[in-house]
Amino acid sequence: SPIPDYLTRVLENARPFDAGEPACYIDVLAKADTTRMAVALATVDGSVYSVGDDNIEFSMQSISKPFVYALAIQDQGLAKVLEKVGVEPSGDAFNRLSLEAGTNRPMNPMINAGAVATHALVNSPDGTVEGRVNRILDMMSRLAGRQLHVDEEVYEAEFKDANRNMGLAYMLKAAGMITCDPQEAVKGYVKQCSVNVNVRDLAMMAATLANGGVHPVSGERIIPQDSVRQVLSVLTTCGMYNSSGDWISNVGIPAKSGVSGGIIGALPGQLGLAVFSPRLDERGNSVRGVAMCKQLSHDMGFHMMDVS
Ligand code: GLN
Known part of the structure; x- marks a missing residue:
């Protein structure tokens, strides 16, 4: 060829x-x-x-974001996902601390604010972050055609210093866009990024x-x-x-x-x-x-x- x-x-x-x-x-x-x-x-x-x-x-x-968005839609239905995360380009940097005026939603699921909210919409079989991350990892692995793994070194480093994403998660919690513990949402989001x-x-x-x-x-x-x-x-x-x-x-x-x-x-x-x-x-x-x-x-x- x-x-x-x-x-x-x-x-x-x-x-x-x-x-x-x-x-x-x-x-x-x-x-x-x-x-x-x-x-x-x-x-x-x-x-x-x-x-x-x-x-x-x-x-x-961030390449994990579209796949987790697909899983959230599958779990919640599109209408419920749209209540929590918009679909408008933000024109801002990916880690911008911002919510859409009027709706309080993050602008879209591809900026970090939207991705953290999207992650939290994925069902966990046992209610834990690990359970949710395992479902995400299973989906990613089926897509890749082989078993994938979380890079623990990347995860640890990123979670230790996740102040900005923590800020986003607390903002989302205050706005009613996530219902779980903000730290747990960031933990799961950082794991999904570390695959x-x-x-x-x-x-x-x-x-x-x-x-x-x-x-x-x-x-x-x-x-x-x-x-x-x-x-x-x-x-x-x-x-x-x-x-x-x-x-x-x-x-x-x-x-x-x-x-x-x-x-x-x-x-x-x-x-x-x-x-x-x-x-x-x-x-x-x-x-x-x-x-x-x-x-x-x-x-x-x-x-x-x-x-x-
Ligand atoms: N883990 C990165 C973060 O949350 C992902 C961002 C990206 O790939 N643009 O900042």
């Missing part, structure tokens, strides 16, 4: 971009190896292609979204079709934080980034893609990751608004 050779060219074209720095708010991310780069592509018929550091694991971070993956896992997860919620290899329906539509809609307007407008006009693929340097994209009916490189731009998106996605989209005609 000519695809791996092509992906290698995409990777090498982005390698010279050396702007940005890895996330610095915790040591484990700050000391990430910035030479690492990978790209993976998974088609809805189950073929996966990847090059570069494609078996290197990193924490999902380790590689780009092949992420490409499969994205390909499941692109395939209407049915896993391309196992054939299992993991996410209901109506949740997939909701998730991809929100990713289109809010997935890349405050560069979502630039992203969707340039790349044209519903996508989600995370502070450890990963980005996923899901092109409905066609494929899922994932890229990894730790250096981030000032908005928290991977510099080389964005470059690779731009090239892929332009070369392959992936822009969803183009008529082919």
Whole structure:
């Protein structure tokens, strides 16, 4: 197949971009190896292609948010989720302490405030945070096609220093947007962010979204079709934080980034893609990751608004 050779060219074209720095708010991310780069592509018929550091694991971070949003919708129904979390792009940084005027909801599920509220909407079989995290981990693992694990080092470091997310959670509690203990909500949210993956896992997860919620290899329906539509809609307007407008006009693929340097994209009916490189731009998106996605989209005609 000519695809791996092509992906290698995409990777090498982005390698010279050396702007940005890895996330610095915790040591484990700050000391990430910035030479690492990978790209993976998974088609809805189950073929996966990847090059570069494609078996290197990193924490999902914010890439966990769309999948947990899908689970919350499945558990509560969309109407109840919408009472607690909006769907409007905020145009603000992902960790902004803000609620929507009038409704008191966080603006959307992709900023931290909305993601903490969304996490708290996922049912726990036994009422504990661990029970809820295990359900999330089980879903992520089925999406990836292998058992995934929480990176305890990332979790510990992040939870020890979670002042900002704690602030968000207390604000949500005061506004009536979460009912559980704010500290427990943050604990679970940080665990969901600390799940380790590689780009092949992420490409499969994205390909499941692109395939209407049915896993391309196992054939299992993991996410209901109506949740997939909701998730991809929100990713289109809010997935890349405050560069979502630039992203969707340039790349044209519903996508989600995370502070450890990963980005996923899901092109409905066609494929899922994932890229990894730790250096981030000032908005928290991977510099080389964005470059690779731009090239892929332009070369392959992936822009969803183009008529082919
Ligand atoms: N764990 C990170 C946080 O809550 C996730 C943010 C991100 O990936 N943008 O700050």
